[in-house]
Amino acid sequence: MNPLQFQNYHQIVVLTGAGVSAASGLPTFRGPSGGLAQELLPVSDGRRVRELLPQMWQVYGRLRAGSIVAHPNAAHFALAKWQQVWQDKAQITLVTQNVDGLHTRAESEGVIEIHGSLLRSRCLNPTCPNATPFEDLAVPDEVPLCSICGDALRPDITLFNEPLPLEGLHHVKRALRFCDLFLAIGTSGTVAPSSEFVRSAFDAGARTIFINLTPLEIASPYFGETILGRAEELLPTLLGVS
Template sequence: MESIDIGKYRGIVVLTGAGVSAASGIRTFRGKDGLWNDATIARLSDIGTFRTEPLEVWKFWSAARAISAAAGPNAAHRALAALEKRLRPDQRLTLITQNVDGLHRRAGSANVIEYHGSVHRSRCSNGRCGLESFADSAVYETEVPACPLCGSPLRPDIVFFGEMIPPDLERAARAALDACDLFIAAGTSGTVHPANGFVRHARDAGARTVLVNLEELEDGSPQFMEIHRGKAEELLPLLLGASGQEGRPPTSPRRP
């Protein structure tokens, strides 16, 4: 596989989904052999369930928090972090992730839009409360935590099913796509939201569009100019021209 000549692009947007974290073991608690089945996960990821059974929701997301904290970034995360570090000053990488596991930041990526929030933060469930979202590694299994300011239940700072993407994140994603000349979606189906809308937006902006995903597309995805089937942790380091391995000597900065 030929790597992408990154030096040709200025506005690089990468969207990552669950497939990027699969090699970190993030999905091992799912599926038929997992601790929860997909229907249960969907139920515990719904804002309606949080309103009626907040402790059940917290038990699940506390476990997800612990699993994410115990996992480590893999070669896909590292390749994206390394890419950001070797860009010229006139180039910009915006990493938009649907993953809530925080692994891109832990790998060293700085310009990350956590589109669906982060399992490592909590916030107040009362929208009118002034409490800021805060880093939280606590596990809540016996009691729903209460906001120190207003007493309302605290909640994981993730976007539940049935909720809107926070407007500031949506704006930041749209702005990056407006200025995009290279769009890569990795570890996510190209045909479902938000990837399908993002790739169309990127195409409208004149970008080269690339999909990296393990699963075959049923009906193809005409908005993607290139589709690479395979594991993100294997293909991204190749495509981005980085080994993604720890301990690799730093690459010298590219000259225009």
């Protein structure tokens, strides 16, 4: 396998998913074990946040504890190093579906976390300053309360039936409009918004590459190339930073 040649690209969008964090020992939502989806679905309904908070914190609190002790792996470090090498020559947008904060801990800059972060909380009171997400590494036994207004806190995770964070989404959509290289790494690629991202990149005329352990579940006409393997093994070479 040869490194990709990046010198011809100016607007690069990279989307990462659970496959990038698998080597850090974090459970994947869909993966072979499959248990996480069953646990998350009932507590992740964005229309019933207040009612579900106790159960929500039980599950997301445990996942937060897991993320805090996890370490970035070779895939995270390769992406961060590659960004440093190319950031002066190309506009690079790194957008992740992961909520573990590991890209940032590997020192990637400007990571757009479209599904939020386990390492942040926010206050349910929309007029409270803490309604803006803040870093929170506490693993609570019960629903934690806001230190400013006393209302309940929630994890800063995009739940089902909730819109994706607008600012991040706008940034990605702007980048996709002029995108000339799109990489989807460690994500199934068939679920919105990643399925929409590749389509936008394709429409912009970008080279589109699907990099994942397993092939696409449903063939996509928008991915031009597929590279199969583990992200932590492929990326150092593909990105030319091994």
